[in-house]
Amino acid sequence: MLKLRAKSRPRPPAGAGGYHHGNTHLIDLRSVTKSYQTAAGEFPALRQIDLLVDRGEFVAVVGKSGSGKSTLINMVTGIDRPTAGQVLIGDTAVHTLSEGQMAVWRGKHVGVIFQFFQLLPTLTVLENVMLPMDFCNTYPSRARVQRAMALLEEVAMVEHADKLPSATSGGQQQRVAIARALANDPDIIVADEPTGNLDSKTADAVFQLFQRLVDEGKTILMVTHDEELARRAGRTVTIADGLIVSDTARGGRNGELGQ
Amino acid sequence: MTTTRSGAELPSARASRAPALSGADPASDPAPIPSSSVNKPARRLLSPRWAKVGRDLTSHRMRSLLVVLSIAVGVFAVGVIVGTRQILNHQLHASFAAVNPSDAILGTSGFDADTLTAIRRMPEVESASARFSLYTRAHLGDGRWLELTLFALPDWQDIPLNIVRQESGPWPPARDAIAVERMSLPMLDAAIGDSLTLELPDGRRRTVNVTGTAHDINLPPARFTNQAFGYVTFDTLERWGIPKRFTSLSIRAADPASGVKDHAYVQQVTDLVQDKLEKGGRAVNFTYVADPKKHPADEVLNPVFLLLGVLGLLSLLLSAFLVVNTIAAVMAQQVRQIGVMKTIGAGFGQIVRLYLGMVLIFGLLALLVALPAGVAGAYGFTIFLSQFLNFDVVYEGVPLSALAVQVLVGLLVPLAAALIPIYSGARVTIREAISNYGLGQGRFGHGPADRFLVASQRYAPWLSRPLVISLRNTFRRKGRLALTMTTLTLGGAIFIAVLSVRTSLYQTVDDAIRNNNFHIVIGFDRDLRVEVLQNEALQVPGVIAAESWGRASTRRQRPDAPDDAGVPGFPLSGQSEGLGATPPGMRGGESDEIRLLAPPADSQMIQPQLTAGRWLLPEDENALVVNTNFMDAEEDVAIGDTITLRIDGKDSDWVVVGVAEGVLDQATIYTNSEYFGRLTGRAGRANSLRVLTDSEDPAEHRRIAAALEHHFEDAGYHVTQLSTRAENLEGTEYQFSILVNMLLVMTFLMALVGGLGLMGTMSISVIERTREIGVMRAIGAATRAILQIIIVEGVLIGLISWAQATLLAFPLSRLLSDQVGIAFTDSPLSFSFSLPAIALWLLIVALVAALASYLPARTASRLTVREVLAYE
Ligand SMILES: Nc1ncnc2c1ncn2[C@@H]1O[C@H](COP(=O)(O)OP(=O)(O)O)[C@@H](O)[C@H]1O
Numbered sequence A: 001m002l003k004l005r006a007k008s009r010p011r012p013p014a015g016a017g018g019y020h021h022g023n024t025h026l027i028d029l030r031s032v033t034k035s036y037q038t039a040a041g042e043f044p045a046l047r048q049i050d051l052l053v054d055r056g057e058f059v060a061v062v063g064k065s066g067s068g069k070s071t072l073i074n075m076v077t078g079i080d081r082p083t084a085g086q087v088l089i090g091d092t093a094v095h096t097l098s099e100g101q102m103a104v105w106r107g108k109h110v111g112v113i114f115q116f117f118q119l120l121p122t123l124t125v126l127e128n129v130m131l132p133m134d135f136c137n138t139y140p141s142r143a144r145v146q147r148a149m150a151l152l153e154e155v156a157m158v159e160h161a162d163k164l165p166s167a168t169s170g171g172q173q174q175r176v177a178i179a180r181a182l183a184n185d186p187d188i189i190v191a192d193e194p195t196g197n198l199d200s201k202t203a204d205a206v207f208q209l210f211q212r213l214v215d216e217g218k219t220i221l222m223v224t225h226d227e228e229l230a231r232r233a234g235r236t237v238t239i240a241d242g243l244i245v246s247d248t249a250r251g252g253r254n255g256e257l258g259q
Numbered sequence B: 001m002t003t004t005r006s007g008a009e010l011p012s013a014r015a016s017r018a019p020a021l022s023g024a025d026p027a028s029d030p031a032p033i034p035s036s037s038v039n040k041p042a043r044r045l046l047s048p049r050w051a052k053v054g055r056d057l058t059s060h061r062m063r064s065l066l067v068v069l070s071i072a073v074g075v076f077a078v079g080v081i082v083g084t085r086q087i088l089n090h091q092l093h094a095s096f097a098a099v100n101p102s103d104a105i106l107g108t109s110g111f112d113a114d115t116l117t118a119i120r121r122m123p124e125v126e127s128a129s130a131r132f133s134l135y136t137r138a139h140l141g142d143g144r145w146l147e148l149t150l151f152a153l154p155d156w157q158d159i160p161l162n163i164v165r166q167e168s169g170p171w172p173p174a175r176d177a178i179a180v181e182r183m184s185l186p187m188l189d190a191a192i193g194d195s196l197t198l199e200l201p202d203g204r205r206r207t208v209n210v211t212g213t214a215h216d217i218n219l220p221p222a223r224f225t226n227q228a229f230g231y232v233t234f235d236t237l238e239r240w241g242i243p244k245r246f247t248s249l250s251i252r253a254a255d256p257a258s259g260v261k262d263h264a265y266v267q268q269v270t271d272l273v274q275d276k277l278e279k280g281g282r283a284v285n286f287t288y289v290a291d292p293k294k295h296p297a298d299e300v301l302n303p304v305f306l307l308l309g310v311l312g313l314l315s316l317l318l319s320a321f322l323v324v325n326t327i328a329a330v331m332a333q334q335v336r337q338i339g340v341m342k343t344i345g346a347g348f349g350q351i352v353r354l355y356l357g358m359v360l361i362f363g364l365l366a367l368l369v370a371l372p373a374g375v376a377g378a379y380g381f382t383i384f385l386s387q388f389l390n391f392d393v394v395y396e397g398v399p400l401s402a403l404a405v406q407v408l409v410g411l412l413v414p415l416a417a418a419l420i421p422i423y424s425g426a427r428v429t430i431r432e433a434i435s436n437y438g439l440g441q442g443r444f445g446h447g448p449a450d451r452f453l454v455a456s457q458r459y460a461p462w463l464s465r466p467l468v469i470s471l472r473n474t475f476r477r478k479g480r481l482a483l484t485m486t487t488l489t490l491g492g493a494i495f496i497a498v499l500s501v502r503t504s505l506y507q508t509v510d511d512a513i514r515n516n517n518f519h520i521v522i523g524f525d526r527d528l529r530v531e532v533l534q535n536e537a538l539q540v541p542g543v544i545a546a547e548s549w550g551r552a553s554t555r556r557q558r559p560d561a562p563d564d565a566g567v568p569g570f571p572l573s574g575q576s577e578g579l580g581a582t583p584p585g586m587r588g589g590e591s592d593e594i595r596l597l598a599p600p601a602d603s604q605m606i607q608p609q610l611t612a613g614r615w616l617l618p619e620d621e622n623a624l625v626v627n628t629n630f631m632d633a634e635e636d637v638a639i640g641d642t643i644t645l646r647i648d649g650k651d652s653d654w655v656v657v658g659v660a661e662g663v664l665d666q667a668t669i670y671t672n673s674e675y676f677g678r679l680t681g682r683a684g685r686a687n688s689l690r691v692l693t694d695s696e697d698p699a700e701h702r703r704i705a706a707a708l709e710h711h712f713e714d715a716g717y718h719v720t721q722l723s724t725r726a727e728n729l730e731g732t733e734y735q736f737s738i739l740v741n742m743l744l745v746m747t748f749l750m751a752l753v754g755g756l757g758l759m760g761t762m763s764i765s766v767i768e769r770t771r772e773i774g775v776m777r778a779i780g781a782a783t784r785a786i787l788q789i790i791i792v793e794g795v796l797i798g799l800i801s802w803a804q805a806t807l808l809a810f811p812l813s814r815l816l817s818d819q820v821g822i823a824f825t826d827s828p829l830s831f832s833f834s835l836p837a838i839a840l841w842l843l844i845v846a847l848v849a850a851l852a853s854y855l856p857a858r859t860a861s862r863l864t865v866r867e868v869l870a871y872e
């Protein structure tokens, strides 16, 4: 049987308080503030945000354009660093990592999905999916092709494996991007408006894929403008002017309020 | 790098196990993968990231090609120069060592075999060789003569030093037969089996059969000195009434008991041998001391290689600029990709290695072209040089050290050049790369140049809109512009400078002519009355003036230097006392040979350029004007000094009144012919005549020379020497033309690198602006307008670089001309800036720029709006 999980990591039960930094949740943002220097002076994009997300949650982040959604999830991926506060993810204090440590950590623990797919244009679909394993040197090199094919299978893109991204549609590219995000079997998937560039039918398919991943135990943070989709996620966090103004959970497996 | 399984193995392996994600629901995805869609073994040869590098290279083929070619040209230039140096070092020096070169040569009035034996017995002399030489002239047909020096050897098979080898025909040559030195044969217009008429110094003519060729690596290149060399036996000479004797002696000094055998030591041994000869009553006319273990041509070759090497490195440097521009563009273009790669786990180091890998591939591809071309070029260049250096080039395999240098510079230079753009490009943060807060694509609008350009539109509304776009685009990427500009500017400045060296070389020849402004020299077998000679000459049509100049070979008798700085005593074997070298200027005794010329006081044939003092006045008696070459040799002499000259064995005192510029000249002093005639007891008589004609045409000079010879022979005077100005300058001009051609080849390479650089820059700009071009197209820009915008930008860069090149060319030309002069003629050339070169470079740079921007412009203008707007 093909081993798709990278390694078994210690998985303390939710709420048992077993993570290194005393965090009980997989994602624990503590009093996170982010300010940008602009011509008009200091601009606070996030103000003392606290957010707890448990393993297996599907969180939709909503809010107006410019409210700080991207900034928030960039804290989780380590793409951006907080001006103040702590970002604890699993056993890692993300805000303390150096740039190099961050790259290695992110590659293994977080899968990132962008609005514009961002597949490398000169690599085939299959190679795009293999690339994270190549960079992070996870999986023996001979197993990578098989793993990538399995992931493409999962997103129903196997028959396009040898095409260049430009030869596929937007929805297909986003599915490839999802497969790529899963390459190193991360616990967390972070997606910034993954359906923003897709028609509603395609968007729905992508959402269903996410739903399936959550069912398989992944934790997903997804920024979206689509209220309908947001409602279908387990939990909706609403941001306005850098503050979390509401955080609602729908009934279901993950029906636990973050705050 | 991770490589993977073989292609054959995979499809079955994959088809056999339908993979499932985290085993959630294996049953739900059992479909085997259709093998047709995945059976592409190629993708398994490289890991994805190296596949990316490969495809980035091939997806911009034009750009990659330009970079590779540009590096290849630089590496090729370096390879040819280092390779030639290596082959020469090996083969020339081996050929040279094989003839047992002497340490010193002494020219004498003549000595016999007993003297030779005595000298060989001297403990300080390891071995000695002797030769007889005779200056003759060979008839080339239709009245033309070429100086030919005949040599006779005491033993033809066993020559201790400066070995001459038989190349073809009998050796030694038979009676009345000549073996011609192989490089002289083509100059004689003769083939083996022909007969050759020689005229001996006394005017007698003898016919010899050319029966073979010899190889004598020690002789100067025949074409450089415009003279031929041949070998006859003493037997033949005796039949011509010339008694057997030797005139030149080559020696090798014995290894000193202690210390190294250096120039000073060899000089001391030579002095000893000279003493011995002189004590035996033989006059020594000249001595030549070689630098041990060096080929005489090294003195010329070293500066040639230095000069070519500098130009080669420069072209490599310029090609590195294109690497910088290209990689910077790649990094800018791929910001987003870098961001994505970082997002999915690529570290800074991985990104850096990825792009360094790309540069390494550029270098490797360039080496693929440059290595074989460099080896071929090195052999080609060596063969070219061997024509003058008179040695045989054999293929001895690839010059390894040159190869190593090429590999090193071919890989390191591009890598070093790319390091900065790659580092700064790879440093981009994901946020900068992915968000819209990232870098703009070239910033226009900041800085004074931009403000000026924006303002210019207000003040020059007549500028067309496309032209304004071109203007502003030019200044959009300032760093890139600066590098491209530097490439073109340096290329242009060197082009102009090399052509200026060329005009300076010819100017120098012209100046040399001004110092010796006559068209024909005739020599006679004895002293004749000057008036008679002049009258006869003036009867020949075309002759407008004839003068006789007194001539002598003299040596300055240096004032004795303080006490023990005199000629150092030679250490007897076992004693090393007094072996120290004495600086030549400090030494007492005699100077080297100096030429004394005594033109008539009213001479029309000399227009000296004085650097100090004054020229001779008619009433001057023992006044002297010395040339700068003399001053270089006798540094202690100043205007107003009295110096002692030994002429025909007698010492006389002279007062130095002026210094004249010596151009392509030897150490020479001038005095009035009348006083000189009286002093030497030859007043009113001379054995040579300088003739000025009414023409500047070398062919006409040749014709008049033949007419003069006829005239004098008919009148009963025997002509023994006849040459025209063109013939005398031929060798010098030939040497210059070789030098200029070598420089021009390097210049061509620089211009090539410059052109490639511009083309590379333009195609980078076009790639970057693809989207913009699409927008222009979408709003109705015609193909012509797009072509125009891009070409105008390219030509604009070309024109600006031309203006800069012109400015830089002035000091650079001067520097190069001075250095070339000092290296090859011992003094700076007569500088002459080449204005036509400026115009020529303008033409070249405009054409190159137009072509370099046309190709990318055409590509751009062919893109459809849809393609362009889809471009990422
Ligand atoms: N690099 C930056 N410099 C200055 N301001 C920024 C920067 N990045 C984001 N911002 C500002 O921070 C706010 C939040 O941005 P973002 O998180 O991207 O919003 P969202 O994703 O919700 O649309 C916005 O007002 C934006 O203008």
Ligand SMILES: [Mg+2]
Pocket (backbone or CB within 6 Å): A069, A070, A071, A192
């Ligand atoms: Mg956003």
